[in-house]
Amino acid sequence: MTTVSLAQPEIIQPSRLTLIFRYMRRNKGLAVGLFILLLLVIFTVYGTATADLKHAYPITVKSKQPPSWEFPLGTDFFGRDLYVAMVVGLKETALIGLLAGGLGTMVGVVLGFISAYFGGWLDMIIKGICQILTPIPALLIQIIIAGSLDKRDVTIYTMAFVVVLLAWMGPTLVIRAQVLTMKERQFVSVAKLSGMGDLGIIFSEILPNLLPFIAASFVNQVFYAVFASFYLAVLGLGPLREPLLGNTIWAAQGQSAFFNNWWWWPLFPALALVLVLGSLALINMGMDELANPRVRKTE
């Protein structure tokens, strides 16, 4: 049997960068969200590197100063430099978000995989717990837990933990559903025929294909964690000494900042809050389009 060699058409692969730019053009939400986030990150990094971080804490600078060249965002009643406070606050928010988000996603991946791949009673238990916990109003439980903690025990780490407690079910169920479909795919059967064991199949065959979902899940978790940390802080349930954005707003409200004409105190944190949540929301929605091929608009 002869093989006629034809000049195989060069499959012109546009460079990775071009592909990314093209995608951004289509998915404007994702692009805008990422851009805003990037600005926030640059702001935070620059601030952390240049400012004296001690000024984010009470009684370090002259209090009640409006925005000026020395204090770009003014100072508050307690003597914090609000610009430094914002820098540190954003950094800590990011920490909570990444910690809680990462933890929630990891739990989701591990439990989701175990549940879907091995099935049986393990699956029933995990699925059952998820389904029972999901309808519980997380806000309520978080407030109760955070409210009953001794004020000194509340740190950003405990906040992250409180947030994750009722957030891990989402990723678990989503990942489980994806693994259930994946494991029926024929390339998994072929991998079995090629001598691969269960663990090998999970890690080399199924997991790589789930990376978009896991990434989307992660972004979702981060968004949710940041949001939760905000509302808990705004209610006064956060680690009060830390200059979290929510804490600042809560403190400002407690001192009737607007009535006292300290308008800059709650305003800038509020604006920052909008930007942070907005950008995360846009990225979250954008990721949904990336991870869910059906939602994806065709080229």
Add this chain to the structure above:
Amino acid sequence: MTPVLQIKNLQVSYYTDAGRARALDGVDLTLTAGEKLGLVGESGSGKSTMALAMMRMIKPPGRIEGGQVIVDGTDLMTLSDQTMLKARLSKIAYIPQGAMNSLNPVTRIGAQMVDAIKAHDEGSSRADIDRRCKLALESVDLSSSVFKMYAHELSGGMKQRACIAISILLKPKVIIADEPTSALDVVTQRQVMETIDRVQKQIGAAVILIGHDMGLMAQFVDKVAVMYTGRIMELCSVRDMFTDPKHPYAQALIRSLPNLENKGVFNGIPGMAPALLQLPGGCAFHPRCSKVMENCKTQRPPSTTISGGRILECHLYSEKA
């Protein structure tokens, strides 16, 4: 006898990141009422694009770039979108591949048929429409109780026949069946093809059967057109195609078919069909052709008609016009 379908120089291209792919590159075709044409070719040959182009259902990045599709005297390419909407199903009907999956799963079959008629014909009374639908169902050998059933209650063959019934409701002049039986078993396939044959005779339509199963063509059609990279390489009667194919590609295709005489002999066609984005110059088949000549590499052969109404695109015959 005036032809019911005339396609002249149809051209369709797809514009991709990597360039322009000429899916159809100047296709000509003529059919009279009651005639059955088989359109065969490998994947990428352009046969499904042809069907979509005739129905004006090509979506971007594809574009119809030229040519005429004249059905019963009207050039479909010149119609407004609104008029084309009406023309679909009433003048030209399309049974897509896996048509059974295009049935609406949440409405009854009868409701879908009624919708189809209502979209084209405001006048008739409900009773009249119902009667026409039930008649259509009977002509495809389905009992009228199917009218009230849902798609999931029917088997694959029944669903396909329901789709055929929908396609003949408005008595179109041309029916395009795009691999109507590819998902069906051999026995069901025969039933469905016999059904298409029967309804076609009843309403006197012309049928274009698109597929790659040459056996099906041998049993069903009157004429066969072999497509390759968007061009029709040979068009002739089905008997001629199987007994005396002239184009080297058609010859290779016929030779590669398994039959009961040549057990164990395999005659594959060497090489592979080229990608549309990188077509060889001249005749697209020349790299794989056993009878290639010098001018095949540079000049695309013109479409030539030889004795017996056979149309060929091959330099071996281009002088014999």
Add this chain to the structure above:
Amino acid sequence: MSDLLEFKNVTKTYSHGLLSRVSTTALNNVSLKLETEQPTIMTVAGESGSGKTTLAMLLLGFIEPTSGQILYKGKNIHALRGEERMMFRREVQAVFQDPFAVLNPFYTVDHLLTVPIARFKLAKSKNEARDKMYEALTAVGLRPGDVLGRFPHQLSGGQRQRINVARALVLRPKLLVADEPVSMVDASLRANILETLRGLQKNYGVSIIYITHDLTTAYHIANSIVVLYRGAVMEAGAVDTVIKTPQHPYTRLLIDSIPWPDINRRWGETAIKVRESDLSDHPSVGCRFSSRCPLVMEKCKQSPPLFRLSEHQAASCYLYEQNPAIDPEKLSELLPV
């Protein structure tokens, strides 16, 4: 001398429903044997619902039989462990129907070949592995440079299926289950792939079980044939005899409905008595084909045994009850090699 693979009275039923268990029999008491020294190509032919896919899944060990045993070299495949199980996996391979579904979209197509080479230790070095891959790819008519390093969606269906067959070549199994390997491939490529499969049998001693509904290709490649209908064996024997002179009414209907690419052979000489699709209930006792059979008789309410019609043909139909009946286990004796 034990047989390579043996099906002993294998039945597979699926049941669903919570309160009233409704069960469907996918395979009913099928017995088969394949020997080691004489590699052969056997076709299991049937339409959808015949049980041929279930047979493939059972053969590969993906599902367990409800009753009966599947033996590989004398041992029950579901009892194999460790080294022996790896051996089984190595020696029993498959080529599936859908060339795209078997490729993991995350990896290049090389992954399909490199994984088994690594897992079964078929090569001692990277270079040796590459050589084996090149050899197999060339043998199926591909240029290794054209396909290695590419992703599945960048190749055509025909190329992908050829890579699948190349995988089988690299593994050199003893038994290859080919489940509709050419049905999703263009007609012009089918001949190439079938020729490669036959080459596997002739040159490398691989036995092939070719599962299909397309009797034209089966005729060309196989030596013996087993015709299934709804889980039961209707007819079996040498492929020439069964296809040219079918005896069972179902086989006759099947052969007759094949659109042969031959102008002079018209299909439809046998009338289709009852349209399959219009039946809502199938007989659960007796001959599985009785509700569609144009020659049905009263006694067909009892399952007919296999009657031997000649040295290499048997049909399970009461039309032939004058012939000697044979046990289902002896089915393999009919099948020539």
